[in-house]
Amino acid sequence: MAKESVLLFIITVLIIIPITGFANKTIQTTQRIIVIDPGHGGAGNGLVTSGGIKEKTIVLKLAQKIAQKLETSYNVILTRTQDVAISSKERMFTANKNAGDFFLSLHLNHSKEPACFFYYFEPPEPFKQSIIAPKNTWKSQPLLYQSESRQAVSSFLSIFKAHKKTTYFFSKGAPIILLEGATMPAILIEPLSILALPHQPEDIEPILDELSALIAKSINFYFEKKQ
Numbered sequence: 211m212a213k214e215s216v217l218l219f220i221i222t223v224l225i226i227i228p229i230t231g232f233a234n235k236t237i238q239t240t241q242r243i244i245v246i247d248p249g250h251g252g253a254g255n256g257l258v259t260s261g262g263i264k265e266k267t268i269v270l271k272l273a274q275k276i277a278q279k280l281e282t283s284y285n286v287i288l289t290r291t292q293d294v295a296i297s298s299k300e301r302m303f304t305a306n307k308n309a310g311d312f313f314l315s316l317h318l319n320h321s322k323e324p325a326c327f328f329y330y331f332e333p334p335e336p337f338k339q340s341i342i343a344p345k346n347t348w349k350s351q352p353l354l355y356q357s358e359s360r361q362a363v364s365s366f367l368s369i370f371k372a373h374k375k376t377t378y379f380f381s382k383g384a385p386i387i388l389l390e391g392a393t394m395p396a397i398l399i400e401p402l403s404i405l406a407l408p409h410q411p412e413d414i415e416p417i418l419d420e421l422s423a424l425i426a427k428s429i430n431f432y433f434e435k436k437q
């Protein structure tokens with residue numbers, strides 16, 4: 211921080227603290243970096259309905275809508291902005307290289323219920339001992355962010371539970387390859403069932419609008435609780 215901004219920061223803190231008590235919420239010298247990872251792409255369609263709706267298309271649209279809602283408060287990076295195939299390592303490389311503060315992998319599920327699933331990385335049992343070995347940095351990194359990732363999941367859960375009525379919710383740690391190697395809190399969500407999507411593309415838009423608002427709200431809630 212330059213001297214002037216330090217001074218400005220101190221003055222602002224002094225002014226705001228007595229009034230609100232939440233100085234951190236109003237002062238951001240640098241924006242947080244959110245990396246959103248729309249699953250699949252290119253030849254990888256993900257789930258496909260009988261009507262030809264593809265998961266890769268829906269999650270990209272959803273990611274773009276979330277980004278629009280977050281971009282005034284955060285730096286938002288998408289791992290893909292087009293219909294291209296990228297490997298899971300490339301996705302995480304983008305996030306790590308950009309020093310993301312939060313990684314959100316987006317997928318759909320195939321549940322008969324309009325279910326929401328939330329996962330964070332948890333190594334499978336046999337690896338739990340070996341990942342402590344310092345040489346295995348790739349596998350040990352996510353462990354540093356286990357509890358924060360779990361907190362992020364619970365923030366999502368709170369917001370989704372508060373705003374939806376009939377949906378089945380589920381959250382757990384699992385050895386999700388797409389979250390492996392994250393040097394930041396990282397979660398994967400499946401906030402929508404592909405079976406719950408209407409056939410007409412124009413009818414899908416409002417569903418994604420509502421969902422993107424909930425996801426943006428969940429991210430805000432997570433960072434508010436961290437402060």
Ligand SMILES: [Zn+2]
Pocket residue numbers: 249250256257265316317318
């Ligand atoms: Zn998927």
